[in-house]
Amino acid sequence: MLAAIWAQDEQGLIGKGNVLPWHLPNDLKFFKKMTENNTIVMGRKTFEGMGGKALPNRKTIVLTRDHTYQAEGVEVMHSIEAVLRYAEEFTGITFIAGGANIYQDFLPYCDVLYRTVIHEVFDGDTVFPEINWDEWTLINTSEGEVDEKNSYPHDYETYQRKSA
Template structure:
């Protein structure tokens, strides 16, 4: 019997759905990083090549799957390459929980498959060139939300939200 892992998206987006600019995050939110590490610790990641190679990329200390058709992609410790999302999920079929880290096109492909969204809303509108896909909010239920005000270390306030897909 083949099993499939529980698939989750973890991302941060502005109120106008920006997730990136020039292949970087358009903000620096240290406490959100702490939250990210706590949620994803010891879990495998799936992400696109550009997200994996970004200057501020996040890599799992456990296992990474990079989506790229480039068979000559530089290989790293604890990292495997897959041609597409389905192949990436198949590589992680024995895992319980898998986090999808983006970018935009990977989020779009994964969205119909994921059970939970760990979605931080950064309370600003900002210029960017990568956007989180449009969500049908009727399909999602807010499970928890933790608000963080702006302070000397955080230029923007943000809410770390967890959404679960509603039962059909």
């Protein structure tokens, strides 16, 4: 199964300089809970923006056009088709985890969307690609906890692709 997972602000912003423009530990915990023991796919810039290290307890695939690119602890792939073949054979969930171009390329193939909406507006340079929401059904929403470490109100949403 192929799923996309991301956090965005009220205006669809997802990044600034290849990093998240906010600090929200709850969302990082949610990302960890969802992706552990599964696979995450991201572009090279997103991977390097999060420190260039593979996350523990999940397989990381870095998608890049650079055929000489290597990074420790990850599998490097060079085409959408290679990732789709992998996802078809993998028994868990293959999560698309950014950046914007990677989301754009894989949205047509995703079965499920996991979106965290942060009820705030931030400054940044990258927005999530346009989604045709008529193709999706909201199947779950839960409110994130606001506390001293998580100062922004936020909701976790899960969408299922409608049957054709």
